[in-house]
Amino acid sequence: MEIKTYRSLEFLLNHAKTGHVTSDVNTETIERRSFSPKKIKIFSSRYTNLENLPEHKFTSDKEAQKLLPGIINNFVQRLVPGDGKSRSAQRAFSMQRNIGVVFSGGPAPGGHNVIAGLYDELKKYNPESKMFGFLLGPEGLLKSKYVEITKSLVDAYRNMGGFSMIRTGRTKIDSKNKMELSLKTCMELELDALVVIGGDDSNTNAAFLAQHFKSTGIKVIGVPKTIDGDIQVKTDNKETLCAISFGYHTAARAFSQSISNLTTDASSNVKYWHICKVMGRVASHLALECAFQTHANLSLIGEELADYTDHQRIERARENGTIDYTAYGMTLRHLSRLICDTIVKRASKGKNFGVIIIPEGILEFVNEIQVFIIKLSKIISEYNHIHDNDFHTSFPVLNNKLEYLKRLARGLGDKDKFPIWNLRDDDLFNQLPSFFQEGLLLERDTHGNFQFSQVKTEKIIMDMVKEYLGILKEQGKYKIGIKRSDYNSIMENTGFIPGKLAKTIFKNPDDKYLIIKESIISLKTLKQALINSNLISPDDKVPEPIALIFKKSDPEFKTQTHFYGYDGRGSDPTHFDCNYTYNLGMTVFHLIANGATGQMAAIKNLEKKFDKWEPIGIPIAKLMRLEERKGKLTLVIEKSLVDLNSNAFRIFKALRNEWLAAESKKDRYRRPGPVRFTGNTEEDRPITLTLNSI
Ligand code: FBP
Numbered sequence: 137m138e139i140k141t142y143r144s145l146e147f148l149l150n151h152a153k154t155g156h157v158t159s160d161v162n163t164e165t166i167e168r169r170s171f172s173p174k175k176i177k178i179f180s181s182r183y184t185n186l187e188n189l190p191e192h193k194f195t196s197d198k199e200a201q202k203l204l205p206g207i208i209n210n211f212v213q214r215l216v217p218g219d220g221k222s223r224s225a226q227r228a229f230s231m232q233r234n235i236g237v238v239f240s241g242g243p244a245p246g247g248h249n250v251i252a253g254l255y256d257e258l259k260k261y262n263p264e265s266k267m268f269g270f271l272l273g274p275e276g277l278l279k280s281k282y283v284e285i286t287k288s289l290v291d292a293y294r295n296m297g298g299f300s301m302i303r304t305g306r307t308k309i310d311s312k313n314k315m316e317l318s319l320k321t322c323m324e325l326e327l328d329a330l331v332v333i334g335g336d337d338s339n340t341n342a343a344f345l346a347q348h349f350k351s352t353g354i355k356v357i358g359v360p361k362t363i364d365g366d367i368q369v370k371t372d373n374k375e376t377l378c379a380i381s382f383g384y385h386t387a388a389r390a391f392s393q394s395i396s397n398l399t400t401d402a403s404s405n406v407k408y409w410h411i412c413k414v415m416g417r418v419a420s421h422l423a424l425e426c427a428f429q430t431h432a433n434l435s436l437i438g439e440e441l442a443d444y445t446d447h448q449r450i451e452r453a454r455e456n457g458t459i460d461y462t463a464y465g466m467t468l469r470h471l472s473r474l475i476c477d478t479i480v481k482r483a484s485k486g487k488n489f490g491v492i493i494i495p496e497g498i499l500e501f502v503n504e505i506q507v508f509i510i511k512l513s514k515i516i517s518e519y520n521h522i523h524d525n526d527f528h529t530s531f532p533v534l535n536n537k538l539e540y541l542k543r544l545a546r547g548l549g550d551k552d553k554f555p556i557w558n559l560r561d562d563d564l565f566n567q568l569p570s571f572f573q574e575g576l577l578l579e580r581d582t583h584g585n586f587q588f589s590q591v592k593t594e595k596i597i598m599d600m601v602k603e604y605l606g607i608l609k610e611q612g613k614y615k616i617g618i619k620r621s622d623y624n625s626i627m628e629n630t631g632f633i634p635g636k637l638a639k640t641i642f643k644n645p646d647d648k649y650l651i652i653k654e655s656i657i658s659l660k661t662l663k664q665a666l667i668n669s670n671l672i673s674p675d676d677k678v679p680e681p682i683a684l685i686f687k688k689s690d691p692e693f694k695t696q697t698h699f700y701g702y703d704g705r706g707s708d709p710t711h712f713d714c715n716y717t718y719n720l721g722m723t724v725f726h727l728i729a730n731g732a733t734g735q736m737a738a739i740k741n742l743e744k745k746f747d748k749w750e751p752i753g754i755p756i757a758k759l760m761r762l763e764e765r766k767g768k769l770t771l772v773i774e775k776s777l778v779d780l781n782s783n784a785f786r787i788f789k790a791l792r793n794e795w796l797a798a799e800s801k802k803d804r805y806r807r808p809g810p811v812r813f814t815g816n817t818e819e820d821r822p823i824t825l826t827l828n829s830i
Pocket residue numbers: 240241242243244335336361362363364415416417496587588589701705
């Protein structure tokens with residue numbers, strides 16, 4: 137008998153192989169950390185200058201002119217090679233300086249490379265210069281909590297995802313007191329400049345800080361971060377200065393890899409519809425990119441829904457001599473009908489499976505929900521203001537909140553203050569499932585944004601879809617098409633003449649995919665049809681092969697839901713984002729060294745090949761508009777939504793029917809593959825960017 141001897145645990149734990157494969161740092165991480173992003177040519181110049189570009193015009197907002205007088209007249213600026221021998225340039229670039237950096241808002245892949253690019257450039261000109269990272273976002277700035285950023289810290293995070301080096305937070309610097317606290321911290325650290333790496337709201341903060349710090353000489357520079365891709369800057373004459381914020385490409389690629397795996401699962405297992413909600417608080421840029429990356433069967437784009445017009449309703453109203461205003465814009469019910477339509481169409485071609493992409497912020501574009509969001513935001517913020525007490529503390533559970541709203545609708549309680557909530561609102565609101573009511577009543581984030589990521593959008597929509605599919609099934613309209621060859625092989629050796637039987641049970645007996653007649657919705661109705669056509673007598677049972685065909689045609693709608701968001705935010709950056717962010721970091725240094733403040737660092741021509749990339753500064757104040765936040769008009773950077781006239785959207789519209797594949801042809805799924813940072817990936821950039829640059 138063979139006697140098995142076991143190695144001692146001590147031996148195993150001390151073995152080199154064990155150490156290698158269980159180490160926290162694997163080969164991929166080592167390779168990532170040592171990868172050197174490419175540098176834009178201008179950065180090989182000894183010094184740079186800033187050239188104003190007055191030809192790039194923006195219509196600035198009156199309120200921005202009033203509140204940001206010190207930075208509103210900034211120009212778009214481009215980095216140009218400076219005089220390598222200039223004494224003043226040497227002084228400006230090589231002076232010892234302290235720079236503070238803060239991440240703000242949700243993480244986005246590439247943030248660490250912004251720090252790395254800035255750090256390398258800062259130290260290149262003066263190794264005595266210092267960089268500080270504020271901890272946990274703007275909170276660290278307010279509370280003076282920071283770390284000195286050292287080479288070993290930077291090296292540990294080069295080309296790595298997330299914001300874990302110094303972490304992030306959503307604190308808003310929105311009061312005089314917070315401005316003063318921020319200034320105090322910067323003064324104590326003797327900062328020459330503060331760099332705010334954040335989204336639209338955080339760059340808004342950066343502009344106000346730049347204004348507040350102006351007289352002290354401390355510069356403030358913003359960096360366009362957000363996976364949502366909604367910081368895009370175009371001039372008045374539509375020239376693109378910043379095609380996309382960093383992190384967008386990586387997040388879209390990370391989501392797309394998972395979604396694409398689901399397309400493979402769906403078409404292998406042929407029994408599920410995979411419902412994929414993808415992040416993007418309001419804009420559907422991520423959903424659009426994922427659609428191009430994966431060719432999922434149905435991708436919804438919120439911005440398109442807002443633009444929806446129901447022409448049938450308009451026509452009907454016109455015939456009656458009226459105008460139907462409800463025909464403009466999308467309702468939840470109508471949206472669920474559109475989704476059902478595609479499911480039914482694919483089923484009729486034998487495909488009772490598929491993949492749907494739903495943007496996280498879709499409800500923002502659905503009429504009745506948008507109205508609720510606006511009205512409830514106003515009620516909650518005004519309540520807090522009037523009662524000097526938090527709405528959610530006063531009404532801790534859903535029932536309390538509903539009771540308060542009911543009283544408002546009936547003209548009781550704070551009714552005079554909130555005439556916006558009427559009986560109709562209350563009725564409609566009470567028809568929503570309670571998990572959704574809770575979602576709509578959720579606390580807004582610090583910037584007053586509705587927190588879509590906390591709402592089970594996909595559940596709301598898919599519950600309605602399931603309900604309506606049930607009705608369509610009862611009406612005999614939701615059926616799986618049977619492939620003619622399958623039908624013929626089942627009918628072989630049964631004694632039935634396939635042609636005659638086909639005419640009895642199918643509504644399209646001559647087509648490639650056969651669909652059972654709408655009147656046949658059960659074995660009972662099937663039997664009746666066979667009796668009526670004298671194919672069987674009342675005493676006979678439905679023959680087994682025919683029952684089998686009926687069963688095959690009877691769909692079960694099974695879904696699996698997925699949410700892609702946080703995973704993509706934490707993904708390690710793509711080659712595109714590694715290069716983009718490292719160069720953004722270097723741009724920040726050159727803006728600071730050239731004395732800029734109130735500018736957002738950006739790279740022009742991102743949509744083109746790397747050698748066309750151009751570092752610039754964009755005046756943040758000129759991008760600001762008044763927007764409703766927490767029930768009040770507030771000056772913020774305008775979010776870019778999906779432009780329905782853009783090349784990318786028009787091409788998507790033209791191709792989506794093929795991707796839906798509601799025909800007998802094969803599905804057109806695309807495999808984007810995993811996120812990579814090396815190899816010949818020069819062409820790997822957002823597809824939407826490439827299309828928009830045509
Ligand atoms: P930023 O705008 O701060 O970049 O964050 C974007 C985002 O990832 C959205 O897509 C999402 O709705 C939200 O953050 C989620 O925020 P949280 O981390 O607070 O749940």
